[in-house]
Amino acid sequence: MTDTPETPRDFIRQIVAADLASGKHGQVVTRFPPEPNGYLHVGHAKSICLNFGIALEFGGLCYLRMDDTNPLRESAHFEEAIVDAVRWLGFDWGPRLTHASDYFEQIHGCAIQLIESGKAYVDSLSPEEIRAYRGTLTEPGRDSPCRTRSPAENLDLFARMRAGAFADGEHVLRAKIDMASPNINLRDPVLYRIRKAHHQRTGDAWCIYPMYDFAHTISDALEHITHSLCTLEFEDHRPLYEWILDNLDLPSRPRQIEFSRLNLAYTVTSKRRLAALVESGEVSGWDDPRMPTVAGMRRRGYPPAALRDFASRVGVTKKDHQIEMGLLETCVRDELNRNAPRALAVLDPLKVVLHNWPEDHVEWLTAPNHPERGDLGERSIPFTGEIYIERDDFMEDPPRKFHRLKPGGEVRLRHGYIVRCDEVIRDESGQVVEIRCSCDLESRSGSDNPASQRKVKGTIHWVSASHAVQAEVRLYDRLLATERAEARDEDFRAGLNPASLAVREGALLEPALATAAPGDVYQFERLGYFVADRKDHAPGRAVFNRSVTLRDTWAKIGTSA
RNA sequence: UGGGGCGUAGCCAAGUGGUAAGGCAGCGGGUUUUGAUCCCGCCAUGCGCAGGUUCGAAUCCUGCCGCCCCAGCCA
Numbered sequence: 001m002t003d004t005p006e007t008p009r010d011f012i013r014q015i016v017a018a019d020l021a022s023g024k025h026g027q028v029v030t031r032f033p034p035e036p037n038g039y040l041h042v043g044h045a046k047s048i049c050l051n052f053g054i055a056l057e058f059g060g061l062c063y064l065r066m067d068d069t070n071p072l073r074e075s076a077h078f079e080e081a082i083v084d085a086v087r088w089l090g091f092d093w094g095p096r097l098t099h100a101s102d103y104f105e106q107i108h109g110c111a112i113q114l115i116e117s118g119k120a121y122v123d124s125l126s127p128e129e130i131r132a133y134r135g136t137l138t139e140p141g142r143d144s145p146c147r148t149r150s151p152a153e154n155l156d157l158f159a160r161m162r163a164g165a166f167a168d169g170e171h172v173l174r175a176k177i178d179m180a181s182p183n184i185n186l187r188d189p190v191l192y193r194i195r196k197a198h199h200q201r202t203g204d205a206w207c208i209y210p211m212y213d214f215a216h217t218i219s220d221a222l223e224h225i226t227h228s229l230c231t232l233e234f235e236d237h238r239p240l241y242e243w244i245l246d247n248l249d250l251p252s253r254p255r256q257i258e259f260s261r262l263n264l265a266y267t268v269t270s271k272r273r274l275a276a277l278v279e280s281g282e283v284s285g286w287d288d289p290r291m292p293t294v295a296g297m298r299r300r301g302y303p304p305a306a307l308r309d310f311a312s313r314v315g316v317t318k319k320d321h322q323i324e325m326g327l328l329e330t331c332v333r334d335e336l337n338r339n340a341p342r343a344l345a346v347l348d349p350l351k352v353v354l355h356n357w358p359e360d361h362v363e364w365l366t367a368p369n370h371p372e373r374g375d376l377g378e379r380s381i382p383f384t385g386e387i388y389i390e391r392d393d394f395m396e397d398p399p400r401k402f403h404r405l406k407p408g409g410e411v412r413l414r415h416g417y418i419v420r421c422d423e424v425i426r427d428e429s430g431q432v433v434e435i436r437c438s439c440d441l442e443s444r445s446g447s448d449n450p451a452s453q454r455k456v457k458g459t460i461h462w463v464s465a466s467h468a469v470q471a472e473v474r475l476y477d478r479l480l481a482t483e484r485a486e487a488r489d490e491d492f493r494a495g496l497n498p499a500s501l502a503v504r505e506g507a508l509l510e511p512a513l514a515t516a517a518p519g520d521v522y523q524f525e526r527l528g529y530f531v532a533d534r535k536d537h538a539p540g541r542a543v544f545n546r547s548v549t550l551r552d553t554w555a556k557i558g559t560s561a
Numbered sequence: 562u563g564g565g566g567c568g569u570a571g572c573c574a575a576g577u578g579g580u581a582a583g584g585c586a587g588c589g590g591g592u593u594u595u596g597a598u599c600c601c602g603c604c605a606u607g608c609g610c611a612g613g614u615u616c617g618a619a620u621c622c623u624g625c626c627g628c629c630c631c632a633g634c635c636a
Binding site for chain 2: 007009010033034035037067069070072073123126127130131134135136137138139140141168169171172181182183184185187190192193194195209211212213216232233234235236237238239258260265271313314315317318319320321322323324326327330331333337338342371372401403404412413414415418445446452453455456458459460461523525526527528550551552553554555556557
């Protein structure tokens with residue numbers, strides 16, 4: 001996996017290839033630096049595929065680095081979830097699982113360096129004052145009165161900050177850059193703040209914690225990251241990133257390159273909003289199958305290879321974009337079509353009695369598990385005189401081109417026989433409760449009888465009544481009713497799709513499905529791909545989640561007509 | 562209105578002065594005992610707009626227009 005692509009697919013890979021070709025770097029080193037304060041989502045998956053993918057393709061290394069500089073928001077639980085997600089996506093960081101907190105001592109040393117060289121100072125303004133002094137987008141800021149403190153005084157103050165002599169918020173350490181800079185990130189950014197909080201890894205060893213820009217830049221340099229890839233919103237931070245590199249004595253000089261973050265239509269890809277959905281109970285958790293989190297997509301039955309494929313098809317640019325859900329679904333279908341065994345299941349059962357079928361006779365039919373892959377084997381399906389079909393597959397007064405069951409019409413029962421609808425039975429309310437059919441006993445699928453070659457317009461799925469396995473099937477749809485979420489936080493939950501989850505309690509499965517293990521994905525023929533739920537599916541209680549429907553050109557004709 | 566970015570088809574995206582790749586979606590057709598899969602074909606006289614340079618411009622220049630990001634002791 002060390003082949004360098006002939007034509008790098010995107011501008012970042014072009015830069016990497018050029019840096020390798022010119023000898024600027026002997027080996028590429030990247031990193032994926034999540035903050036352990038939430039679950040990873042599809043946008044992170046894109047970044048993971050980029051960073052780990054580049055390392056793989058160019059024979060380099062990629063670190064998985066936890067950006068744990070804010071003990072108030074982070075937890076070991078989230079860290080575990082992140083590690084799980086990256087591993088599940090198929091990437092390997094070897095011994096390179098690191099933490100910004102691993103470098104707290106060195107980062108602290110860097111702060112001292114800056115103080116000594118007169119490039120950082122302790123500011124004793126309140127948070128409100130700092131904000132006021134910062135100016136606005138169009139007006140320059142003003143120097144803090146503390147800006148002229150001597151290195152000696154700053155050293156002393158900073159030492160006492162570290163020693164815990166002050167309360168949260170009393171002082172901060174700031175870089176001395178330029179309060180009049182048109183780039184607000186350069187108006188003496190805060191480097192360290194006091195936080196008397198327990199850190200999940202360093203415990204109570206520290207009561208001052210470095211800010212993102214400072215910790216991140218130094219961590220990159222210490223790990224000899226060659227290409228530090230991040231999203232567009234950090235573009236304005238790059239001058240600060242470079243300032244830090246310029247003014248410190250560090251072992252390497254990484255280059256930051258920005259790309260646009262992934263936006264997916266009909267869902268949210270903001271950690272804050274995902275957290276809001278979890279906390280409000282709108283979804284069952286971070287791994288709810290409707291969530292665009294890696295955990296959610298996993299539980300939904302999306303294969304990791306599909307997500308990698310998606311990341312590669314989406315590309316890497318600096319353009320703002322909004323990717324259609326359809327592309328993700330196509331990737332999922334492509335992968336599952338190749339690999340998922342087929343099975344028969346009925347979500348909304350309608351009883352069918354074959355009145356000429358020999359009473360109590362059970363015939364075990366043999367069916368391949370995949371139409372193109374013999375290696376997936378075959379299984380037996382019981383055929384009997386009382387079966388269930390999908391309610392949608394029968395219409396008393398169907399439109400033209402309806403290739404399913406209708407009064408007097410014939411259909412092929414998948415892998416079985418051709419049946420003709422002779423009679424429709426309804427209850428007092430007029431609801432169709434049973435169809436009585438005659439079965440062409442010579443028409444068994446795959447038999448040598450000429451009758452088995454008869455062309456009938458439709459083939460439908462079915463399940464033997466006496467062998468059916470009861471199941472709960474959860475049908476998922478897009479999280480949002482509109483393509484993009486409302487801009488305002490207060491409004492975005494109002495845009496949720498009320499039909500994002502529909503439960504079919506009375507679904508019936510062919511008996512072979514009784515042995516499905518949690519996480520197994522099948523194609524329920526003509527319906528879609530379904531995964532045995534990782535949490536709720538158990539022997540004796542079948543629970544399947546619909547990963548994605550099959551492409552359905554018939555449904556499309558129906559809606560456009 | 563300061564600074565930083567970005568505008569190529571419905572959605573993505575190549576393209577770096579030589580006459581608009583590819584994918585998704587869509588449309589048409591073929592195969593098919595899953596209306597699936599698979600296969601074939603079609604789909605930008607035009608690259609935000611207007612000028613200019615050039616034999617030649619999506620690519621260079623000028624001027625507009627539009628969209629995104631930044632004023633956390635969050636990342």
